Amino acid sequence: MSRLFATRPGDDGLPGPERRLAVLALILGTLMAVVDTTMVNIALPTIAADLEASPSRVVWVTNLFQVVCAAFLLIFAALSERVGRYRLYTAGVGLFTLAALGSALSPDLETLLLFRALQGLGAAATLSIGPSLYRSIFPSRLLGSALGLSALVVAGGYAAGPAIGGLMLSVASWPLLFALHVPLGLCAASLAWRALPREAGRREDFDWRGALFSVAMMAGLFIGLDGAGHGVPGGEVLAWLGVSVAAGVLFLRRQRRARHPLLPLSLFTERRFSLAVSASGLAFVGQGLAFVALSFLYQQEMGFTPLQTAWMFTPWPLAIMVVGPLAGRLADRVNPSLLSSAGLVLLLLGLAALAGLDAEAEVADSLWRTALCGLGFGLFQPPNNREMMASVPHERSARASGVMSTTRTVGQSLGVALVGAFLAAGAPVQATLWAGAGACVLSLAASLARVGLAGRAQREARRART
Template sequence: MSRLFETRPDDDGLPGPERRIAVLVLVLGTLMAVIDTTMINIALPSIARDLNVSASRAVWVLSLFQIVCAATLLLFASLSELLSRRRLYVAGLALFTLASLGAALSRSLETLLVFRALQGLGAAATLSIGPSLYRVIFPTRLLGAAMGVSALVVAGGYASGPTLGGLVLAVTDWPWLFAMHVPLGLLALSLALRALPAEPRRRGGFDMLGAALSATMLASFFLGLDALGHGAGVGKILMLLAASLVAGWLFLRRQRRASHPLLPLSLFDEPRFTLAVLVSGLAFVGQGLAFVALSFLYQQEMGLSPLQTAWLFTPWPLTIMFAAPLAGRLADRVNPAALSTSGLVLLLCGLMSLAMLADDAGVIDSLWRTALCGLGFGLFQAPNNREMMSSVPKARSANASGMMSTTRTIGQSLGVALVGLFLAAGLGSVQASLWLGCVALSGAVLISLRRIPLTSAPSRESERQCPSPHSD
């Protein structure tokens, strides 16, 4: 870990001491946003009871946060060029912290939902540009290791959220789940103002029409998936998905003509970036699908309790936390496309082994298969993120960062929705859903194999040619 903060005379990025503080800011901001999602799951029954609402209405405490966050990731990534990433990240932290205080003080569902929507906006502002800030903070020679840190933080957040939520609820009430963000947010804000690098702002306008079309496209898409997962009428689902398709078509047309596009389509002229996005989307479809399908497998078909199910899930994020930093460091030395492809192969093997798991399998038999999935995903994610970020000019890294976060969110949500659709339509057992995830991962492997010849191992020569991106 100390290697991440060593400074060489020819390094771009921040000096070592400033780098430590800036990384702590990103870690705190990411953890608050990620932990919030998984932690609030545990509190939904308590919220429904205390606010005297139905369980179906209480679910909106989680869904609204996710929909608002997902629908505005691209918007904030583009807006960061106009405002600067430092200003946007600080504003996002401040909004998330204030909204967390408002959510903790809420005494009605309507008030709570308003503050949850504001939390979603704050989280989107930080998550959309977080990966691109790693590229500004760290020298190019350590970009893979930095992406490993990012993957480690996300995995740690997802792993610790349910446990932390359970511990808090064991000693106090659900408002404290929101209140605990306030001191962390204030600490992150004070450090961000001190350590995040200043950047020049882009001159020019902002694509307001593109932003409206992007938000409509993504919000309609996620509302459609949410309706699908809750068994809404076919007409409503089709209307929402059709609105998403129409808005998406208009959005792409707008991006070709806009002088300052929200998502510069020239990013996809680079095959390495395009292939990395496709591979990432399919990988997250497989992971999102597996997480939901395994919950049904362990509890409904194997007869395990929720606590036992949580225990069987634990190796997945834990092995990601072990493998991601290692893979990130390796990606700075070897071909990152080849490394991430090998991780996808391991993930596919792990998911296939889970799909073949017998109903009377023992705990150890389940644990090693889940650990294999986590090991594969950990080896895949950081090198793939490095490919995505390093294949575009630094001036476009904020757009690439927003696309990375949006792809992850869409992939996971689509995987969850596919499980619901698969089971609701009676298309087979839970194992059949896991095989569907294997199909998605097989597609990811095939696409990833195509990009290996396009990518070479990072060289010191190319690292030294990258100018420093942070200047006033």
């Protein structure tokens, strides 16, 4: 860990001692946003009972947060280039913190949903540009290690969320879950304003029409996918997906014509970037499929309680926490596409092994399979993220970061929706896990397609440094 904060002559990024506070600001901001969803999920039945709301309405305490966050990721990534990333990140943490306080004090469901939407806005501002800030804080030689640290933080947040939520609900009421963010958020906002690298915003027009089309595209997609996974009538699901497709067509037309587009399509002319995005999206589809499918497998077929099921998942994020930083460090020295591909092979083997479980399987049989998936995903993600960030010009880092976050969110949501579609069609849970393995096969093909490109780029970077 100490090597992350050591300075060498010629390093770009912040000096070593200044990196510590900047990284702490990013860690706190990311943890709050990541922990929030899994922690609040545990409290939904309690919130429903306390506010006298039906389960179908109270689920929007989580859904609205996710929809708003996803819809604004690209927008905030573009806006950060105009106002400066440190300003937007600090404002995002501040908004998330104030909205968390409002959520804690909400007297009814409608007020709670309003503040949850505002929390989603704040989370989008931080998550959209977090990876690009790592690139500005750390020198290029440590980019993989830095993104490995980011993977460790995200995996740790997902793993800790249910446990934190369950523990706090055992001693206090649900508003404390939101109030917990207030002191952490104030600390994170103060650190961000003080320690993040300063940069001047660009004086250019903002693509407001593109932003509106982007919101409609993402909102329609996520509401439609959520409906498909929760038994909403097919006509309504198709209507929302139709809105998403129409808005997507208008969005692409606008991006081709706009003087300063929200999402420069030229990013995707770089094959390393476009292949890394494809590999990431498909891998997250596989992970989203597996997470939901395993919940049904453990509870409906193997007879575990919800709490036992939560513990059965822990090898996955714990393995990412162990392997992710190591994979990121290796990616600074070894071809990152080879590492990503090796990780996808392990993930594929793990999902195939999970698909072979039956109702009489021992707990240990499931745990090693889940751990294998986590090892694979931990080996895949940091090197692949490094490829995404390193393959674009530095001045486009914020846009690449927004694409990275959006790809992750869309991939996971598509995986969740596919589980609903499979189960609605009467398919066994094991078939859903095989579908996740199929998504990993496609991801592996995209990863292998850029091995030569990544190796050549890495050799050229080494020559430039020497």
